[in-house]
Amino acid sequence: MSPDLFQAKISRNPKVAWQKIEDKIVAVHPEKRRIHIIYDSGVSIWEALAKPKRFEEIVDFILEDYEVGENIVNKDVGNFLKVLKDKELISLEE
């Protein structure tokens, strides 16, 4: 069973290639041959993952930049990370 998103150390999948173009992230999964575009606050989350982080560290990172309530950030970051996990753009470690 894969580790729980809210407990795990989260990092970018090292196989995924990416580049910041203007205000978007273009991410390529070479094994799945898929291109994904990340934009808006997703870019900040991707940038936060320059080093592996736990869920709450990512939330703190976002709270520094956005004037939004913690509950909303928790929910949005959780949903976004679930999408990244499903697309195998991130890896989770205990």
Place this chain on the structure above:
Amino acid sequence: MRNIWQETKEDLEKNYTPFSIVLELTRVCNLNCIHCYNIKDKAELSFVQIKKIASSLRKAGTLTLTLTGGEVFVIKDILEILYFLKGLGFDLKIITNGTLLNKDLIKHLKSIYPSEIGVSLYGLSPLVHEKITRVRGSFQKTFQTIKALKEEGLPVHIKTTLMKENFEEYPKIREFSQKLGLNYLLDPIISPKDDGSKSVLKHRLSFKKLREFYWEEFERIEDFEKRRCDAGFNFGAISAEGRVYPCIQFPWEVGNVFREDFKKIWEESEVLRRFRERVNRGFSQCSSCELYSYCSYCPGLSFLENRNPFSCYRLARFMAKVYKEYCEVRV
């Protein structure tokens, strides 16, 4: 609804972002191919130089980095280099002759996961392949590497330059690649050497064979369309001496990364600015040509043939004629 990837691509095109770059890591090679366009010297980028270039490419917007040689696996630190480049986020492609890969290297390649590993294969027998590589035993090694990469699920791309010495092999190579489910490229163009020498052109296919090959290809590729080459726009190359070119087969120096930052060269080079302007404007000598709409003119070949990237060259005219004939017969 607009497609967001389409919009991103349009941004890249508008800004001339160097999205895809070929980096020639070394000119050292363990083979001695009869048609090689490289100048035989020992030029090689050091790891320190590669790090500096890579950092500048990231800032300039490069995503795809194609590593070529010479032969990249002759480099002592190649694994460290690959891990480093992948760690920066590059989409890596590697071009190799496949003779120096072993189980351990392939295991590492699986972790690095390049999006393409192009392996040069000239024939399906030692006799044909080694007539071109001029190294005994090279066929067996290359062939084993292709099978091993395939077994590991890595994206192998067979690359075959067609010439007089191996023309009869191409249907077999195509069948072999299709059977293994591999991508393949059959390229019938031998270009002059980077120093302008035309000594290798004696291996070029005759016009008769080229016609035969292209007719078959046109039949197979239904969506053949004329489009602008990206060289100097979203595509570029850096040689093992740091020279920046619009394409690795278009050795027209627009700057040198040992003297200036790559991003600055790409954005500010006067030579590149004039080249883009000229291409965007269109060539007046082409607009009245009856072959214009059939022509897949390559500025690199034009430069290598005539030392002028904007000239009409014999091979382009011939290929356009063949395509015109084909289109007329099809109608």
